[in-house]
Amino acid sequence: xxxxGLLLGITLIATILWDTFETIILPRRVTRRVRLTSLFYRxxxxxxxxxxxxxxxxxxxxxALSLFGPLSLFVxxxxxxxxxxxxxxxxxxxxHSRLIIAGEQITFWTYLYLSGVTFFTLGYGDVAxxxxxxxxxxxxxxxxxxGLLAVVISYLPVLYQSFSKREASISLLDARxxxxxxxxxxxxxHHPDENFENLKTLLGEWERWSAELLESHLSYPVLxxxxxxxxxxxxxxxxxTVLDTCALVMVGLKDGPAWQARxxxxxxxHAVVDIAQVLxxxxxxxxxxxxxxxxxxxxxxxxxxxxRGMELQSADAEKRLRELREMYEPYVFALSDQLLMPLPPWIxxxxxxxxxxxxxxxxxx
Numbered sequence: 001x002x003x004x005g006l007l008l009g010i011t012l013i014a015t016i017l018w019d020t021f022e023t024i025i026l027p028r029r030v031t032r033r034v035r036l037t038s039l040f041y042r043x044x045x046x047x048x049x050x051x052x053x054x055x056x057x058x059x060x061x062x063x064a065l066s067l068f069g070p071l072s073l074f075v076x077x078x079x080x081x082x083x084x085x086x087x088x089x090x091x092x093x094x095x096h097s098r099l100i101i102a103g104e105q106i107t108f109w110t111y112l113y114l115s116g117v118t119f120f121t122l123g124y125g126d127v128a129x130x131x132x133x134x135x136x137x138x139x140x141x142x143x144x145x146x147g148l149l150a151v152v153i154s155y156l157p158v159l160y161q162s163f164s165k166r167e168a169s170i171s172l173l174d175a176r177x178x179x180x181x182x183x184x185x186x187x188x189x190h191h192p193d194e195n196f197e198n199l200k201t202l203l204g205e206w207e208r209w210s211a212e213l214l215e216s217h218l219s220y221p222v223l224x225x226x227x228x229x230x231x232x233x234x235x236x237x238x239x240x241t242v243l244d245t246c247a248l249v250m251v252g253l254k255d256g257p258a259w260q261a262r263x264x265x266x267x268x269x270h271a272v273v274d275i276a277q278v279l280x281x282x283x284x285x286x287x288x289x290x291x292x293x294x295x296x297x298x299x300x301x302x303x304x305x306x307x308r309g310m311e312l313q314s315a316d317a318e319k320r321l322r323e324l325r326e327m328y329e330p331y332v333f334a335l336s337d338q339l340l341m342p343l344p345p346w347i348x349x350x351x352x353x354x355x356x357x358x359x360x361x362x363x364x365x
Contacts, residue, residue, distance in 0.1 A: 006094025012087035013144075016080050020148065024155045037076065041222065042280065044072060052340055062231045065340060069225035073159075077152055081119065084148070088141045089115040097134035101127050114138075119145040162216040163226050169209045170228055170238045171355075176202065179355045180232040182348045183244030184301050187253070188308050200257035203249075206242045207264040213239070214271040221278050224339065230355055236341045240332045242268050244346060247324040252314035253305075269328045276331045281338050283330030292329070293321075293346045301347055 019036040048068050055061040092111040099106055099114065114127045118141045129135050177186035190199040213235065217223050228234050242264060249261035276283070293301070298318050305311065314320055336343050 002094045002096060004094075005090045009087040009090025009094060012083055012090070016083050016087070017144075020080055020151065024151050038221070038280075040076060040079065041072065041225075044068075044075070045225070049338075049340065059231050061340070062227060065225075066227040069222055069227070072222060072225065073156070077148075080148065081145075084141075084144060085112070085115045085119050088119065088137065088144075091137055092129070092134065095133060095137075097137070098130040099127055099134070100130055115141065118142055121145055159220055159223065162220065162223060166209075166213060166216070166223070166235055167228055169205075170233050170235060173238055173241070174233070174355045177241055177245075178348045178352055179230070180342075180344045180348075180352070181237055181241040182345055183241055183248055184304055184346055185348045186241065186245050187248060187305060187310060191308060196255060196257050199249075200260050203242070203246065203257060203260045203264040207260075207267045210239065210242070210264070210268040210271045214267075214274055217271075217275050218278055224275060224279060232355070234341045236332060236335055236339065237344045239268055239272055240328075241344045243272070243328050243332070244344070247321055248312070250324060251317045251320050252312050254311050254313050256310075265324075269331075272328055272331045272335070276334055279335070279338055281331075281334040284333040284337065292343065293325070297346060304347065 015036065022035065023037045045068070048065065052061050052065050055064060089108070089112045092114060093108055097111070099110065101110065104110070110127060114129070117124055117127070118138050121142055129138055173181050173186075176189060177183070187199070190196060190202075224235075246261040246265035246268065249256040249258060250265060295318070298321075302312065332343060335341070
């Protein structure tokens with residue numbers, strides 16, 4: 001029985017250390033069938049998802065969901081530490097390590113106490129191993145505890161730096177594309193008298209932003225669960241708005257930056273597809289996808305763009321636009337359903353107000 005406990009302890013420690021290495025240090029996507037961190041997030045998200053869907057108020061739902069990402073980091077750290085302590089306890093117990101202890105019977109709980117004190121380097125000294133093997137295990141566990149703490153301390157700033165950089169670009173989109181962001185509004189605010197140079201620059205910046213988002217969210221999938229500061233903003237909304245905008249330009253917007261739109265579309269779609277794969281979300285079935293741009297909305301969109309001197313040159317613009325949408329909308333619908341992040345409208349509602357025009361004391365008239 002003790003031999004089984006010893007082997008189980010070694011297995012638990014090796015599993016947690018390798019999972020920690022893959023989650024924090026290894027800068028690539030891990031595609032193993034069973035990965036503890038991915039299993040933890042998929043399991044922990046289910047009750048949060050079900051509870052959040054019952055909350056009718058959008059602001060309250062976002063407030064509740066915003067707790068999941070940061071809180072899950074501490075829970076994950078607690079799981080790693082707990083399993084490591086249990087693993088070393090099984091090694092102490094399985095090897096029948098002799099201990100220095102004053103007048104108490106040595107039980108499994110004594111070894112658990114020793115392991116916990118050693119892992120967190122408390123150094124009480126009331127329980128200590130006697131034999132060389134037990135002392136060696138204590139030294140290794142102490143180093144393990146220090147190492148895990150050091151890795152986590154370096155891990156959190158990287159996460160929040162990536163999050164902050166992501167959100168800065170999303171906030172910049174507010175004045176350019178409205179709140180929530182909209183492809184039609186983004187184009188409407190970039191008048192053709194400027195020869196779309198500003199739009200070309202913007203799409204170039206978002207091509208790079210999409211690449212950075214892809215790399216950071218593949219390396220640290222927990223960032224997918226971090227919500228934006230404003231209820232009507234999210235990284236998924238921003239990505240979808242950029243894809244919508246690129247699709248309109250590619251369809252044949254007169255004098256539009258078609259080449260840059262194709263490059264940004266390719267990079268942004270790549271990000272959406274890979275993130276959906278990391279979160280184990282298959283493209284949504286067509287019957288589950290709501291038509292975000294029906295025929296009436298398409299005609300209204302053309303009228304709005306026409307008022308600003310922007311026209312779609314292609315005779316079959318609606319058909320070509322639908323073909324482009326089919327390349328990314330099933331993935332964004334799947335992510336939207338998984339993360340409870342609404343998708344942006346093509347056309348802003350009349351009562352929409354930019355975030356920069358509002359405050360706790362009212363709005364700009």
